Amino acid sequence: MLSLPSPTHQQSLRRWFSADRYVALPGLLSSTGLATLGAEARRLEAEGVRRDFRMPCMADSPRHMTTLGGHRIADASPAITGLYEDRQLRRLLSSLHGEAVVAVHDPVERHVLNVLHRPGDTHGAHTDDYPLALVLFLEAPPSPVGGGLLEFHPDRSDLDALDAPGTRRVHHRPGDGYLLRSDRTAHRVTPLTRPGLRRTVLNFAYTTPGRQGATTSSASLLYD
Ligand SMILES: O=C(O)CCC(=O)C(=O)O
Ligand SMILES: [Fe+2]
Numbered sequence: 001m002l003s004l005p006s007p008t009h010q011q012s013l014r015r016w017f018s019a020d021r022y023v024a025l026p027g028l029l030s031s032t033g034l035a036t037l038g039a040e041a042r043r044l045e046a047e048g049v050r051r052d053f054r055m056p057c058m059a060d061s062p063r064h065m066t067t068l069g070g071h072r073i074a075d076a077s078p079a080i081t082g083l084y085e086d087r088q089l090r091r092l093l094s095s096l097h098g099e100a101v102v103a104v105h106d107p108v109e110r111h112v113l114n115v116l117h118r119p120g121d122t123h124g125a126h127t128d129d130y131p132l133a134l135v136l137f138l139e140a141p142p143s144p145v146g147g148g149l150l151e152f153h154p155d156r157s158d159l160d161a162l163d164a165p166g167t168r169r170v171h172h173r174p175g176d177g178y179l180l181r182s183d184r185t186a187h188r189v190t191p192l193t194r195p196g197l198r199r200t201v202l203n204f205a206y207t208t209p210g211r212q213g214a215t216t217s218s219a220s221l222l223y224d
Helices: 007-020 031-045 070-076 078-084 087-097 159-163 218-223
Strands: 022-025 049-055 061-068 111-116 122-126 132-139 150-152 168-170 177-181 187-189 199-207
Touching: 007 022, 007 087, 022 168, 031 061, 031 070, 031 078, 031 111, 031 132, 031 199, 049 122, 049 218, 061 218, 070 078, 070 111, 078 111, 078 199, 087 132, 087 177, 111 122, 111 218, 122 159, 150 177
Parallel strands: none
Antiparallel strands: 022 177, 049 061, 061 111, 061 122, 111 199, 122 187, 132 177, 132 199, 150 168, 150 187
């Protein structure tokens, strides 16, 4: 499923992650992995729930997308739960983070599916409950003008930061991944700009030993 970076490359990726709280992992999914997970996501999307609301605990930032929570994914997709638990993947994440990385216990939040599929669909500003988000791209607009860009501020966790200087905007392609220090880094996904565009991701949440338990009610509102 995965095409892992070499140990030497991992060292430079680790420095990048430590400096920016973000590191791009282009082509992290092998072509087989992308095909397998893409088929799983298409199947699971039919069970997803359309969400259109503002998140009260995140400054009323908008959510417009179809989601499926981890508990539903666990029932339906051994391929996704198997990848979440993959030892080599966990080793990569521990190496990039520079300390041990462990699974999130909460079955809802540990792995989720987010599908942006209508013009204006967006995942508004927030921080996550757990320290690390590994996001895997199964579909994405072919160019940055289509939207669906990750925006984050590498130095700030307050949500106003995303309108301040220093905010980064990144485009990703199907098969790409990224790792984000997501509890301390304000982030959001920019709106899709026109009909026909789609952006589908799996978000795998990880934590550090001894740190379990959600800090906000946001996941229960988006994924229950
Ligand atoms: O879709 C993305 O790139 C970010 C997803 C995200 O922030 C989340 O699921 O918490
Ligand atoms: Fe997030």
